[in-house]
Amino acid sequence: MDENPSPDFSLDFREQLIALFRWRRDVRRFRRDPLADTTRNRLLATACLAPSVGLSEPWRFVIVSEPSRREAVRACFERCNADALTSQTENRASLYARLKLAGLDDAPCQIAVFADSSTSQGHGLGRQTMPETIAYSAAMAIHTLWLAARAEGIGLGWVSILEPATVSSILDVPSNWTFVAYLCLGYPLAETEMPTLMHDGWETRRIPEAFVLHR
């Protein structure tokens, strides 16, 4: 069936894979150097190796280059972020206001990701009781892109402080596409092992055991 022999992943590779997971960051501070189109396209092709429910490949990537659309997305972020600030407690609002939560001004490459919930690809397999697996498939494609990008020194930031209906309208996409994420891509100003929100005092990681139950 397969022409290639199954790869044998060495202990060294596995240790580096863990390092990749540890050093993947949600990047909000980018250098303005451009990202080559060939690099972007290669990363998108890699993203398509992600798992998808019923092999439905429901991810849809919208490369956003037109200045007016980028500006409209940025304005949407500003409005949503101002709203989010008002919903923070008095204690945390000043800290929230100091956080940098998106790299929309500097990131040279911006990609909106949608999930096509009406795709006939996959013939509905695996999603009759859980249609949300279509969006989960798109989320895993983003994660694949994220890891592949980081492995070549390219940073990715996931912007979720946006109104999905507004973004869909700005980008004029089919109405049956679900907005999943707006991605900023480019070369990061710095590489760190610690999550930015932890460095900035917003939140800390818990130990993995805190998330495990037995039944």
Added chain:
Amino acid sequence: MDENPSPDFSLDFREQLIALFRWRRDVRRFRRDPLADTTRNRLLATACLAPSVGLSEPWRFVIVSEPSRREAVRACFERCNADALTSQTENRASLYARLKLAGLDDAPCQIAVFADSSTSQGHGLGRQTMPETIAYSAAMAIHTLWLAARAEGIGLGWVSILEPATVSSILDVPSNWTFVAYLCLGYPLAETEMPTLMHDGWETRRIPEAFVLHR
């Protein structure tokens, strides 16, 4: 801030990473050899390195070992799969009936994954307009687990042909947890580069360019 130097990922590592993406499979045929608890726990700790909205770490892993609960999950799958078969077109029903869609009988390790949509961790950051990012974070933790497992020759199968409310009830989890996936883990009977659904003639992959738009 960080004590460790930023890792430099070699071209060789990046090529192996692509091979890992290519050879990750949704495994439905497992050997019955047990998976060591220490291995499972290590993989779960790796999964917790996934990105999460606002550092909310909303993933909740329920290790399912009690035979009566496993049997109830299996019965739920059988019912949902029988329903799914009836919704297939006449043309595709016989092919659907021949597909093996879950490794519930043989997989030595079974883990249900939930997302805690009510967690206060992360203080709501990044999810006010998109609460679904909580479930997306859990999906990316599953994908992290999947890749780490495959790198050490362990297979993972994602079962989505289940009724979420029934699984939540079987496993007696808090009512504010969203069911995301039921995972089968163990050593695969075979390792292949081609997706099982493609080998079995159910669906084919499209070229990546089919999923890209410009705006």
